Amino acid sequence: MMRQILYPFHILIISSEASSPAQNQTMPNYFLHRRLSLSLINRLKHCCPAMLSQARQLFTTHEGNRPTIVQKRSLAILQDPLFNKGTAFSMTERDRLDLRGLLPPTVVSPEQQIERFMIDMKRLEVNARDGQSDPYALTKWRILNRLHDRNETMFYKVLIANIEEFAPIVYTPTVGLVCQNYSSLFRRPRGMYFSAEDRGEMMPMVYNWPADQVDMIVVTDGSRVLGLGDLGVQGIGISIGKLDLYVAAAGINPQRVLPVMIDVGTNNEKLLNDPLYLGLPQRRLDGDEYIAIIDEFMEAVFTRWPNVIVQFEDFQSKWASKLLQRYRNTYRMFNHDVQGTAGVAIAGLLDSVRAQGRPMIDFSKQKIVVAGAGSAGIGVLNAARKTMARMLGDNESAFESASSQFWVVDAKGFITEERENIDPEVLPFAWKVNEASRLGLREGASLLEVVQKVQPDVLLGLSAVGGLFSKEVLEAMKKSTSTRPAIFAMSNPTTNAECTPDEVFSIVGENAIFASGSPFKDVVLENGQVGHCNQANNMYLFPGIGLGTLLSGSSIISDSMLQAAAECLATYMSDDEVMKGVIFPSISRIRDITKKVAAAVIKEAVREDLAEGYRDMDARELRKLSQEEILEFVQKNMWSPEYPTLVYKED
Ligand SMILES: NC(=O)c1ccc[n+]([C@@H]2O[C@H](COP(=O)([O-])OP(=O)(O)OC[C@H]3O[C@@H](n4cnc5c(N)ncnc54)[C@H](O)[C@@H]3O)[C@@H](O)[C@H]2O)c1
Ligand SMILES: O=C(O)C[C@H](O)C(=O)O
Ligand SMILES: [Mg+2]
16 A cells, blocks of 8 residues: 555656756755655665656656766866756756856756857847848857857757757857957857977867867868958967767767867968967968968878867868868868858859749850859859759760859959969960950959840859949849849958948849858838848858768768768758748758758668768668668767766776
């Protein structure tokens, strides 16, 4: 009789403590429960061992996964953002980890923590937003950064749950402002800094990083941060921002990411003269000296973490492609501005063909004017030409005729073969002088002249020049031969966008397709419909490329893997969406997109026989997986910000 009464009562106590860590219980309540609970366990132990084991089972089921073993206690754990839960530490955990007295007595749930955080953040927003720019952006970044410093799990919970609102803070455009002001914003270090002064020391230095396992490194030398130029050591912000998205979008475990800054000096006079500048106060190293440093860094990180993936980010175009060619066949690396941007642009360009109600294969007939022939522009041009050539038969003549679909304009104007000291990478896109003159164009012609003469289907900007697509240029786009002229103002941050969506829809027309690198708000058109602002940003690809490479176990990142990622993104949008001018998904879908892109990358790595498997999933097993099973495998390996149960154990 006694057993029958005790049994449900006991389970109730155990499960309530386990599942909802004594939410909002004050100390006395908690102790009462705990005392009851312990005494009942003792009684059960003697009178009914079977019941006890059932109760324990229930306890374990409620706790979910196995606990995380930590070698820290007390203050050390509260100061460790990877393990910290703040006021969400349950009372039992507080006891186990010597936290009693170090936290206010009320235990709150993770949901309540986020609610409190968001209320705080929203307070700032009263009268704060003025259209495109947000005067409180930097303050919000600071608040988020402080949260990142004290509780990683909660930071990612907040970021994922509010990705539309906070991606523009941790990523473009605000991250640009953060990099510009980094020396004064600096509070706590994050990531690693390798400088020219560390020559010969990088190998042992790598072992200063506490994590034995690192999956993703994003490295920059700060030489071309977004469209903001050389920001020297302050470029670390861009590596941090990209990795925030790796965790939020791809579910890479935050304990296994490493933002890196390689400081070889800066040519930015303002920084060199700034006494508060935190980087090496010297001009940038160049030539062999520069390469030797990057070589040493690569050797060091791949020695300690042979399976790491290194994403090169925001290297000036002078070095971007050279370093890519130097390392891409030896190391698991890619240059995201060159390769990721290309994929995103191709996906958008293919969807703008669909938006005209035409088949994707008609992409090969599109006339494309590109403003900007730097690392991003050249990456897009090469990938677009390759895509067209494949559609036209994939032979040399297909390549030739594909080249004549592009008109490239840089800081010196329209590029022909007459250009002095032409960059060999641009040469394949330079027009023959006589063919250009047949169109009424000459070397150095202005963007406006080119648009007037060519009447392109697409005008794509990767120039880093805000407002480059002037009223006159957009007026000229009205004569585009396309039924839905596409204008891609891809430069970052917002101030560098070549034009705004309002300008496009009001000048070019309501049928236009608009995409920008940094986010803009949709526009209400005169006809009452919505003019969609698509965000053509490589954030839709890099998390999936990284995750797919990691899970496939491929030791390199091949062109076909990148192509598969781009094609996956291009087909992500439904016909219905595309016809409405929505050619990129909303960022709120980024985890789903990333999962699919990663699956496409894995599939391609398997097809190319590059996949070597990941953990228990060896290459043979991976080859047997269906599409659905690959997606499941990806999903299973994506980290989610949930508090694990912590248990203390000495080293
Ligand atoms: N949306 C994205 O996903 C994405 C990805 C990568 C780069 N970007 C942006 O693209 C921009 C360029 O990046 P990059 O690495 O190629 O830089 P870069 O410095 O290598 O190249 C800039 C190019 O623009 C040209 N240019 C300058 N003034 C011009 C003008 N008045 N008219 C036409 N061309 C002009 C330069 O000659 C050069 O060819 C940056 O703003 C960057 O933020 C966006
Ligand atoms: O960082 C971005 O937002 C995109 C791109 O990598 C850039 O350099 O602008
Ligand atoms: Mg970049």
